Structures are given as structure tokens and as C-alpha cells.
Amino acid sequence: MNHQGTRSPTHGPESEPGRHRRETPGQHGHAGLPALAANAAQRLADRLTPAVGARAAVSWVHAGAVLAWAAGTGLFDAGIAPAATAAGTLRALDRLAAAHPALAGFADPAVCALREQPIGNADTADITALWSAHPLEDPDHRPHGYLLGNAYQALSAEARRERALAQTPRFVTSLLLDLAFDPAAEEFGIRGLRMVDPSCGTGHILVETLIRAWTWRPRGRSNHAPRGIEAALEAVHGVDLDPYAALLARLRLTVMASAIGRADGGHRGGPRFLPAAAAVNVADADALLDAGEPLLQRGRYHVVVGNPPYITPKDPAVRAAVRAAWPQVCHGKYALSLPFHQLSTALLVPGGWCAQLTANSFMKREFGRPFVEQVLARQDLQWVVDTSGAYLPGHGTPTVILVHRHREPVGDRVTTVRGINGEPSLPADPSQGQVWRAIVEQVDTLLAHRRLAAALERANLAAPQGPCADGQNGSGRGGRSPPARRAPFPHRPRTGARRHAARVRCPQAGGPTVYPAARRLPRPPTIGSTSCSRSSSPPPPPRPALPLLRPPLPGRRPSRCARTSSR
Numbered sequence: 397m398n399h400q401g402t403r404s405p406t407h408g409p410e411s412e413p414g415r416h417r418r419e420t421p422g423q424h425g426h427a428g429l430p431a432l433a434a435n436a437a438q439r440l441a442d443r444l445t446p447a448v449g450a451r452a453a454v455s456w457v458h459a460g461a462v463l464a465w466a467a468g469t470g471l472f473d474a475g476i477a478p479a480a481t482a483a484g485t486l487r488a489l490d491r492l493a494a495a496h497p498a499l500a501g502f503a504d505p506a507v508c509a510l511r512e513q514p515i516g517n518a519d520t521a522d523i524t525a526l527w528s529a530h531p532l533e534d535p536d537h538r539p540h541g542y543l544l545g546n547a548y549q550a551l552s553a554e555a556r557r558e559r560a561l562a563q564t565p566r567f568v569t570s571l572l573l574d575l576a577f578d579p580a581a582e583e584f585g586i587r588g589l590r591m592v593d594p595s596c597g598t599g600h601i602l603v604e605t606l607i608r609a610w611t612w613r614p615r616g617r618s619n620h621a622p623r624g625i626e627a628a629l630e631a632v633h634g635v636d637l638d639p640y641a642a643l644l645a646r647l648r649l650t651v652m653a654s655a656i657g658r659a660d661g662g663h664r665g666g667p668r669f670l671p672a673a674a675a676v677n678v679a680d681a682d683a684l685l686d687a688g689e690p691l692l693q694r695g696r697y698h699v700v701v702g703n704p705p706y707i708t709p710k711d712p713a714v715r716a717a718v719r720a721a722w723p724q725v726c727h728g729k730y731a732l733s734l735p736f737h738q739l740s741t742a743l744l745v746p747g748g749w750c751a752q753l754t755a756n757s758f759m760k761r762e763f764g765r766p767f768v769e770q771v772l773a774r775q776d777l778q779w780v781v782d783t784s785g786a787y788l789p790g791h792g793t794p795t796v797i798l799v800h801r802h803r804e805p806v807g808d809r810v811t812t813v814r815g816i817n818g819e820p821s822l823p824a825d826p827s828q829g830q831v832w833r834a835i836v837e838q839v840d841t842l843l844a845h846r847r848l849a850a851a852l853e854r855a856n857l858a859a860p861q862g863p864c865a866d867g868q869n870g871s872g873r874g875g876r877s878p879p880a881r882r883a884p885f886p887h888r889p890r891t892g893a894r895r896h897a898a899r900v901r902c903p904q905a906g907g908p909t910v911y912p913a914a915r916r917l918p919r920p921p922t923i924g925s926t927s928c929s930r931s932s933s934p935p936p937p938p939r940p941a942l943p944l945l946r947p948p949l950p951g952r953r954p955s956r957c958a959r960t961s962s963r
């Protein structure tokens with residue numbers, strides 16, 4: 397693991413600049429940071445830039461945030477706190493670096509650019525005053541460090557532009573974990589379970605996974621022995637190209653593990669801060685090119701959860717190197733989302749689960765054709781969730797959630813949540829946006845029905861009619877007879893339909909829709925208007941208008957933003 401990496405940025409800007417929507421700092425501020433704090437921090441960094449350069453300016457301003465946040469956790473000694481002088485700030489960072497081996501990067505000039513470019517004491521005082529006026533308070537009074545990560549994204553134009561840093565909102569992470577971590581933990585067992593995020597940024601997904609791994613209990617078993625936070629920490633792994641983002645991820649994991657350990661009465665009755673021997677598994681490396689990085693060992697993980705960069709590498713040398721390393725999916729002006737998808741699969745154990753929030757550009761542009769036809773078609777795709785209409789702070793590119801398992805396709809269903817309308821206005825709380833709520837409700841309902849069906853099946857009772865009538869159980873597959881092998885790619889993701897449907901109110905928008913089995917007709921996938929079925933059989937007949945098997949429940953207001961189907 398490289399805790400000391402000095403890699404320089406290697407990737408180009410967003411591949412779809414025209415698609416940025418609702419991206420301006422508003423009520424939520426830039427990148428999920430309150431607007432006042434984001435603007436004030438940016439102004440301060442801009443003021444320092446002519447004297448010390450943009451990297452060091454960002455580093456100084458963010459170091460002030462790190463020290464204020466660390467002091468606020470109450471976990472560190474009094475010397476780790478905002479200082480009145482530049483020299484005092486460096487001393488405080490030295491102490492932070494010494495608090496745990498995972499934090500050594502705070503003393504490394506290659507990671508913290510501020511060490512090579514001193515600033516004056518007046519500037520230091522301004523930085524301290526900034527974070528005192530805008531404290532980066534975490535939700536639930538727990539030291540997640542969300543806003544600390546968001547502050548780095550808001551401050552560093554370089555990280556956003558060159559490496560596509562866009563923090564994954566907590567509510568998105570929660571859904572990704574529901575869709576991949578939970579079924580993997582059910583199936584493989586929580587003991588020894590390994591999860592990785594190969595583009596972990598400042599660690600939003602890693603911190604949430606740590607909490608999920610620590611709190612996870614097998615469904616229905618109340619007598620499950622509690623696990624120590626260190627065991628949960630062993631499950632969590634991350635890699636990022638940006639050494640400072642990776643350092644922040646390590647800091648946040650160290651702090652969260654320490655806070656939980658302390659609340660638990662000390663780590664196994666021992667020290668109240670995370671013991672030095674407890675490894676924090678986050679490396680800075682190029683996940684697509686550093687094949688020798690131990691945390692990127694192939695076939696090692698039960699779960700991959702990620703939000704890869706969506707950019708196209710601009711540097712011709714990097715573009716060629718990635719193309720050579722991932723020839724199957726790097727066609728034309730490819731986006732990095734595709735080699736990351738293939739990497740994620742390669743990291744999984746057989747049958748392992750992967751959930752990603754990724755760009756949907758591969759569904760609409762030619763470069764995605766070989767991926768859809770040759771890669772996706774051979775994977776056990778579980779979910780395609782259209783999130784392009786949802787408001788995700790900091791994410792301007794239209795997105796989709798893909799969930800697959802590392803095995804040949806099993807059964808004949810892919811569950812899709814299809815967008816209908818975009819967000820009618822900017823939601824005050826993005827996690828409560830109408831589109832996002834509609835998506836979560838559809839997914840939750842379907843998962844609940846599948847769990848019920850599986851439980852009834854175990855009890856030898858008839859499975860209920862409803863969204864789970866597709867024969868899938870809680871782990872995504874069901875039925876007593878062996879599941880049928882699925883046709884190579886019988887169902888195309890239908891997210892492209894949203895833009896049209898967004899203008900025409902869909903009369904069937906509402907609760908989960910389930911189509912009668914007899915009417916589930918295979919249909920070749922399309923990219924744009926081109927058919928790209930792998931099958932040599934004649935094209936299937938056009939799909940008839942399908943009735944709802946179960947109309948929305950009376951009295952329940954149907955959602956107009958998304959609908960689910962297993963087709």
C-alpha cells in the first residue's frame with residue numbers, strides 16, 4: 397500500500413460538458429458544502445493563489461478545515477487544533493501525522509502541498525477564522541467527515557477537472573449498499589467479507605460501509621454476537637489516484653473507527669484511539685494501470701461499491717495506456733466508467749456483487765456498444781436504475797446505477813427502475829427530491845417483497861402476487877427449481893425513455909409494475925437506434941402494450957417519477 401504517493405493528475409475534463417445541469421452553487425453550495433462556506437473558502441484560496449500557487453493555496457485552506465474538524469471530534473490531543481500561526485499549523489499537522497500510521501501523509505510535502513509554500517500569519521488567522529465561522533458539522537453528531545470531503549471538492553478545481561472528483565452523496569451510497577453489500581453479506585457471511593471502492597475519493601462510500609459492516613446483523617437473528625469495530629475496518633478497502641483524497645479517506649476511517657471504538661468502551665478493552673496496529677486499507681494508486689497494487693489484487697473482494705470517474709482521459713499517453721490495459725471496453729472516445737466497470741468485475745470473487753453509480757453515456761453513444769454486447773451481456777446483471785432525473789449535488793453528468801454479479805447470467809430477469817420525470821425543481825434536501833424518493837421507494841418495495849417471498853418459500857407457503865412475483869428472492873434469485881440460464885442480453889436498459897416520458901405524463905406511472913411471464917418478450921438491446929443483439933435469430937415481434945398485473949394500491953398516491961419492472 398502506498399501511503400506516500402506523489403502521482404500527478406493524469407485525466408482530462410468531463411466528457412459531457414453540455415450535460416451539466418443544476419451545477420451552480422446554490423442553497424447546497426458547491427459540491428454539497430453550504431454555499432456561504434464554499435464561497436468564502438474559495439475566495440480565500442483565490443487570494444492566496446498568486447503568492448503560493450493553486451495547489452498550496454487549496455492545501456493551506458483545507459488544512460485549516462482538517463484541524464478544526466479533528467479538534468471538534470474530541471478524539472485527539474489538544475495540540476491538534478487550528479493554530480494562530482503558519483508554524484503552529486505545521487506543528488499541529490505533524491502531531492496529526494503521528495497519531496496513527498495511516499495519517500503519515502499529513503507530514504509529507506508530496507501529499508500536502510502547503511509544506512513547500514509558506515504563508516503569513518495573517519493569512520493563517522483568516523483560515524482559522526473561516527472554519528470557525530463555518531464549522532464542518534457532521535450529520536447525527538457523528539464524525540463522518542462528509543463536509544470535510546466536500547470542502548476539498550469545493551476548493552480543488554484541479555481535482556474536479558483532472559480527476560473527476562465528485563463526492564458520492566450519502567443517500568446514494570446507502571442505496572448502493574442496500575443493493576450490493578447487504579446481499580453479499582447475506583450470502584458470503586459478514587465474517588471475512590471484503591469490500592473495495594477502487595475510486596474512493598475522500599471516502600464517503602468507505603465510511604458508510606464501515607458503519608454498515610459494524611452494524612450489520614444477519615436478518616432475523618437477534619442473538620448475533622456483536623463484532624468489534626476493528627473487524628469491520630478490515631472489511632473496508634479503497635484506492636484513489638489522488639493522494640490527498642486518499643489521505644482524507646484514511647483520516648475519516650481512522651476517526652470514525654476510533655469514535656465507535658471509544659463509544660464501545662475502548663478497542664477490545666484497550667486504547668481509546670484506534671491502535672497503531674489496526675490497518676486502514678486505503679492506497680493511492682492508479683486503479684486502472686497499477687496492477688501491482690496489493691489492494692487491487694484480482695478476485696479478492698466479495699463486494700465492489702463505487703462511483704467511478706466519468707471523464708475521458710485527455711492526455712494521449714494515458715488514453716493509450718488505459719486502452720491497452722482494457723482493450724475490450726476502450727473503444728473510440730471512451731469514458732473511464734467502462735474500464736472501471738471491468739476492473740470492478742475483475743476484483744470480485746466468483747459470484748461477488750458490484751454496485752456502481754456511473755455515467756449512462758455508454759447507453760447512448762457508440763463507444764458503449766462493445767461493452768453492452770460483449771461485457772454486460774455476459775454478466776449477471778441484477779439492477780439498472782435510471783438516476784439521470786435525480787438531483788445529485790456535484791454530479792452534472794446523467795447517471796445510472798448498475799448492479800451485477802461476477803458470474804454468467806442466471807435466470808431471465810433484469811430489474812429496471814425507469815425514470816419518467818426529472819426533478820420538477822431543485823429540492824431543498826436532495827435526499828428528499830421527488831425523483832430520488834420515487835427510486836428508493838420502488839427499490840425498497842421490491843426488495844421487501846422479495847424477502848417476503850423468500851421467507852414464505854422457506855416456510856413452504858405460496859409466494860405473494862406483486863412485485864416479487866418475478867420469482868426472485870431476497871438475494872436476487874429464487875424458485876425451488878434451478879434458475880433458467882438467461883439469454884445473453886434479453887433486456888435493454890430503458891433509461892433512454894425517460895427524456896421522452898418526462899414530457900409526456902405516463903398514465904402508468906406509479907407503484908412497481910410486474911409483467912405477466914407470458915408477455916415477457918426478449919428484446920435486443922439498442923444503442924441509439926441501432927440494434928445490437930448478439931443473437932443471430934430474427935428480431936422478436938414488437939412488444940405489445942402490457943397491462944399492470946397489480947394496479948397501484950387505492951388511496952396511495954402514485955409516484956410520477958420512476959417505476960420498477962423485472963423484465
Ligand SMILES: C[S@@+](CC[C@H](N)C(=O)[O-])C[C@H]1O[C@@H](n2cnc3c(N)ncnc32)[C@H](O)[C@@H]1O
Nearest residue numbers: 559562563564595596597598599600637682683
Ligand atoms: C466520482 S469521484 C468518487 C468520489 C468518492 N466516491 C467519494 O464520495 O469521495 C471519482 C474519483 O475517481 C478518482 N480517480 C480518477 N481516476 C482514477 C484512477 N485512474 N484510479 C483511481 N482513482 C481514480 C478521482 O480522484 C476521484 O476521487
